[in-house]
Amino acid sequence: MDSELNAERDAILAALTPVVDGIAVTFGPMCDVVLHDYRSPEKSVVAVAGSVTGRTVGGAMSEIGMRVLARGDAAADELNYVTRTRGGTLVKSSTMVLRDSTGAVFGALCVNVDVGAVTQAHGLLGALAGLGAAPAELPTTTFGNDIDSVVDALVDAHQSKQRGSWAELDRAERLELFGGLDTRGVFAVRGAVEQVAARLGISRASAYNYLSRARAAHDTSTGGSA
Known part of the structure; x- marks a missing residue:
């Protein structure tokens, strides 16, 4: 049974690999897409396109992935959350968990978009319009290989x-x-x-x-x- 499930999971990852490049090309250079296999947390990145978070194939999961692991099969998608990289880049991200036919979580597809330039433009327009509200404090997320x-x-x-x-x-x-x-x-x-x-x-x-x-x-x- 384990071998059958692992073969199924491998097939899902293989099917999603070209999707990684397709999403990244669609959104352009301000986006990166990362495909994770959580069966190997220390080298969970199996496909990546783009360079917003500096990930490489064979790299480790981020703290977001650790959080998914901690929640196990109860983990849910985390969509459109905003964070900062340790280098200061403002990133809007979505993490979509991958499940096999038994419902077990075994990986994730993550999309990260650099929204720093958009946020600066929004702040400038807000200042010109007299809407000078201070931006909310954002958490810092460690994306490391x-x-x-x-x-x-x-x-x-x-x-x-x-x-x-x-x-x-x-x-x-x-x-x-x-x-x-x-x-x-x-x-x-x-x-x-x-x-x-x-x-x-x-x-x-x-x-x-x-x-x-x-x-x-x-x-x-x-x-x-x-």
Whole structure:
């Protein structure tokens, strides 16, 4: 059964590969399209056209992909959300999950459009018209071909929301940090617990302990079971 499903998934990816180029050509150089196979998170990019997010075939999933992995088969399409790359590019994106005939999520088709120039023009016209509302603060998304860099960026982002270094965090804040990373799908990546431990300067055993406690706290608060 597994071999049949994998063959089906391979066929879906093969059918979508020319679609990647077609969408990118239609929207032009301000667009890139990325096809992901989440069976291999560390090298999930199987096809790419365009260069907005700097992805290459064989590159890793972004933190958006990690979030999809964390939600499993309950993941849904995320359409027309706006974010910034770490380089400052304003991007409007859509992530459409791929499912096999059993309904299992195994990949995604992602479309990213650089809307920086459009936003600048909109702001200029708004200023000329006297509509000087400040733009909303947008989240920063890490699009990296190296899964380690994506994990590191997520750890840094979560830690920066708190008081400071790991040693300065109290128990609740440490659990919140691990819970937040887990919700974002970081620990769905192979070896991520060890990487997070190294990034925080703690032992692997401590990292596993805090992750276990964070999950138990989450299950208790949502009425689930560990």
